[in-house]
Amino acid sequence: MKSLLIFSSLCVLLVESKTIIEAKQSVRKFPDGFIFGAATASYQIEGGWDADGKTENIWDHMTHKEPCLIADCSNGDVADDSYNLYKRDVEMMRELGLQFYRFSLSWNRILPTSFPDKINEAGVQYYNNLINEMLKYNIEPMITLYHWDLPQKLQDMGGWANPHIVDWFADYARVAFENFGDRVKYWITMNEPREVCYQGYGDVTKAPRLNMKGIGEYMCAKNLLVAHAKAYDIYDKEFREKWGGTVGITLSATWHEPEGDMDADLAETINQFEWGQYAHPIFSETGDFPPIMKEMIAAKSAEQGFYRSRLPEFTPEELELVRGSSDFLGINHYSTFLVRKIDERDSFEVPSYWDDMEIVRYQPEEWEGGASSWLKVVPSGFYKLLHRLRELYDNPPIMITENGFSTRGGLEDDNRVSYYRLYLDAMLDAMDEGCDVIGYAAWSLMDNFEWMQGYTERFGLYEVDYSSPERTRTPRKAAFVYKEILRSRSLDPNYVPDTTVMTIDGVNS
Ligand code: NOJ
Numbered sequence: 135m136k137s138l139l140i141f142s143s144l145c146v147l148l149v150e151s152k153t154i155i156e157a158k159q160s161v162r163k164f165p166d167g168f169i170f171g172a173a174t175a176s177y178q179i180e181g182g183w184d185a186d187g188k189t190e191n192i193w194d195h196m197t198h199k200e201p202c203l204i205a206d207c208s209n210g211d212v213a214d215d216s217y218n219l220y221k222r223d224v225e226m227m228r229e230l231g232l233q234f235y236r237f238s239l240s241w242n243r244i245l246p247t248s249f250p251d252k253i254n255e256a257g258v259q260y261y262n263n264l265i266n267e268m269l270k271y272n273i274e275p276m277i278t279l280y281h282w283d284l285p286q287k288l289q290d291m292g293g294w295a296n297p298h299i300v301d302w303f304a305d306y307a308r309v310a311f312e313n314f315g316d317r318v319k320y321w322i323t324m325n326e327p328r329e330v331c332y333q334g335y336g337d338v339t340k341a342p343r344l345n346m347k348g349i350g351e352y353m354c355a356k357n358l359l360v361a362h363a364k365a366y367d368i369y370d371k372e373f374r375e376k377w378g379g380t381v382g383i384t385l386s387a388t389w390h391e392p393e394g395d396m397d398a399d400l401a402e403t404i405n406q407f408e409w410g411q412y413a414h415p416i417f418s419e420t421g422d423f424p425p426i427m428k429e430m431i432a433a434k435s436a437e438q439g440f441y442r443s444r445l446p447e448f449t450p451e452e453l454e455l456v457r458g459s460s461d462f463l464g465i466n467h468y469s470t471f472l473v474r475k476i477d478e479r480d481s482f483e484v485p486s487y488w489d490d491m492e493i494v495r496y497q498p499e500e501w502e503g504g505a506s507s508w509l510k511v512v513p514s515g516f517y518k519l520l521h522r523l524r525e526l527y528d529n530p531p532i533m534i535t536e537n538g539f540s541t542r543g544g545l546e547d548d549n550r551v552s553y554y555r556l557y558l559d560a561m562l563d564a565m566d567e568g569c570d571v572i573g574y575a576a577w578s579l580m581d582n583f584e585w586m587q588g589y590t591e592r593f594g595l596y597e598v599d600y601s602s603p604e605r606t607r608t609p610r611k612a613a614f615v616y617k618e619i620l621r622s623r624s625l626d627p628n629y630v631p632d633t634t635v636m637t638i639d640g641v642n643s
Contacts, residue, residue, distance in 0.1 A: 348485030470515030
């Protein structure tokens with residue numbers, strides 16, 4: 135019975151991807167006003183880990199203390215050396231014809247004590263140099279304030295589990311707005327809270343690896359949401375009128391598909407836990423955590439002998455502060471999972487996030503995938519996700535802040551080319567239906583430190599040679615194809631690039 139159900143959902147997915155492949159045969163246009171970019175993050179590319187006054191963050195700390203937690207025992211000490219090579223990075227943006235570039239700030243580089251009592255001029259200068267170099271060539275900066283590299287000192291005081299972080303983050307955000315807001319119009323407060331909280335506090339798959347299952351991830355989630363909202367509020371009240379920028383949050387949003395028809399509600403539940411946890415408090419009409427999460431965690435907590443729900447409550451003031459605190463919804467999307475109810479095959483720690491949900495997710499081995507174990511190619515999931523976000527949150531403006539494919543390296547990345555084409559095509563399907571997608575960033579501009587996987591998984595449009603001191607960057611085939619998509623503002627499935635020479639042309643020359 136089970137295998138029949140899996141077979142039937144596989145068939146549905148195959149039929150859907152076939153439709154998309156068929157749709158792919160014609161050239162499709164992107165609407166006027168739609169913007170294209172590429173993304174990176176500070177710890178993954180900058181290097182200069184202790185340069186010019188920068189202090190230690192949780193990734194410096196963890197990788198120095200226990201190097202071989204990382205697949206290749208590497209770290210971000212030098213990474214792509216963008217701290218020194220930012221001009222080459224901007225040159226690559228010009229080669230591609232990017233309209234915007236999404237990068238993140240290193241909190242420790244700007245505030246070495248973690249607090250605004252000392253602003254590190256060299257750190258501010260680095261970001262000013264990068265921003266000014268981009269603006270020279272009409273490339274719009276999009277800044278992420280927090281992309282996972284918390285100051286270690288703040289972690290020592292509890293990090294995102296300490297409610298005082300709301301003020302710590304708000305102070306840091308204000309410093310960033312003050313120093314860069316005259317030139318930066320796109321702000322993202324947080325990158326992927328689900329990974330910050332679940333992987334870092336509820337599990338061991340990201341720094342700081344606290345493994346406080348069923349407790350840490352929920353404390354983190356609440357504080358992070360309030361911190362985000364406070365930063366949004368500061369921009370709104372103190373800077374918006376003067377500089378007219380926009381502030382959003384970026385969520386990781388994986389699509390979950392029922393294994394069979396009977397599991398539709400399970401897929402909805404896991405979607406609510408995975409991204410609804412962060413989207414519902416901000417984008418729904420009522421605010422607060424999704425009702426299903428509140429109910430399930432409260433019931434389990436009571437059963438388990440806790441005196442209150444392990445999911446903390448927002449005060450009425452916090453709830454109102456968080457509700458509506460985003461001008462756009464940033465979405466990082468990569469892949470899709472199938473889901474089924476837990477049964478005797480499964481055992482989860484109690485309490486834990488997965489036990490709270492009582493759901494298992496998986497990806498059939500036969501699905502085509504990238505170098506990352508979790509990255510399978512299911513473009514129809516992207517379409518369904520966008521469709522559902524539109525339904526749930528009254529069609530908010532959506533910025534795709536990351537989408538991309540991993541390989542083990544090499545310039546002939548036909549599978550990455552095909553991934554980008556299929557996913558952009560699925561995105562256009564959702565847009566044709568009325569979904570308000572306003573922009574798209576490829577992850578990533580270049581190869582970089584892929585967290586626990588080190589340099590073993592490569593996401594770059596440009597390949598980076600980590601054996602050369604210059605960290606030589608070379609465009610892959612996907613870079614040439616992406617460039618043509620941006621130049622023509624259309625998706626032509628038959629375009630074959632000439633990969634012999636990369637030039638700078640158009641508006642960025
Ligand atoms: C999302 C994260 O934001 C980014 O840092 C990471 O490298 C990519 N996913 C790929 O895993």
